[in-house]
Amino acid sequence: MRKFAALAISLAAALSVPVWAATRSVTLSVPGMSCAACPITVKKALTKVEGVEKVSVSFEKKEAVVTYDDAKTNVKALTNATKDAGYPSTAKR
Numbered sequence: 001m002r003k004f005a006a007l008a009i010s011l012a013a014a015l016s017v018p019v020w021a022a023t024r025s026v027t028l029s030v031p032g033m034s035c036a037a038c039p040i041t042v043k044k045a046l047t048k049v050e051g052v053e054k055v056s057v058s059f060e061k062k063e064a065v066v067t068y069d070d071a072k073t074n075v076k077a078l079t080n081a082t083k084d085a086g087y088p089s090t091a092k093r
Contacts, residue, residue, distance in 0.1 A: 021071030023053065028064045028089040030057070030082060038087065039064075045085035049073050063092065 030042055039057035042064055046055045051072025057064040066078055075091050082089040 021069060023067060024070045025065060025067045026075050026078065027092040028066065028078060028082065029062065029092050030064055030087050030089045031062050032087045033057075033059055033062050035059075041085050042082055042087050042089075045081045045087075046078060049077055049081050052078070064089065 030038075033039060033042065036059055039059045043055050043057045046052055046057075046064060046066055049068070051069040052066060053069065054067040055064060064082070068078070079089050079091065
């Protein structure tokens with residue numbers, strides 16, 4: 001019975017993390033940043049999104065580079081976060 005319980009726990013743990021999950025990066029164009037303080041707001045908004053691992057915002061380039069876990073979030077959630085903070089963004093290609 002113990003072996004069965006251990007096997008069941010191991011199987012549940014293995015299945016709880018998607019095999020296809022990966023760390024991804026996206027560059028967002030954030031043209032509405034108009035002052036040097038704007039990147040702080042954009043970074044805070046993006047950092048609050050579950051799955052975001054790293055955020056770098058450049059006022060000069062008017063862009064944000066976001067590294068995230070694609071099993072927990074996606075580009076749409078990131079652009080919604082900046083939009084909700086008052087800075088609409090789009091993914092750069």
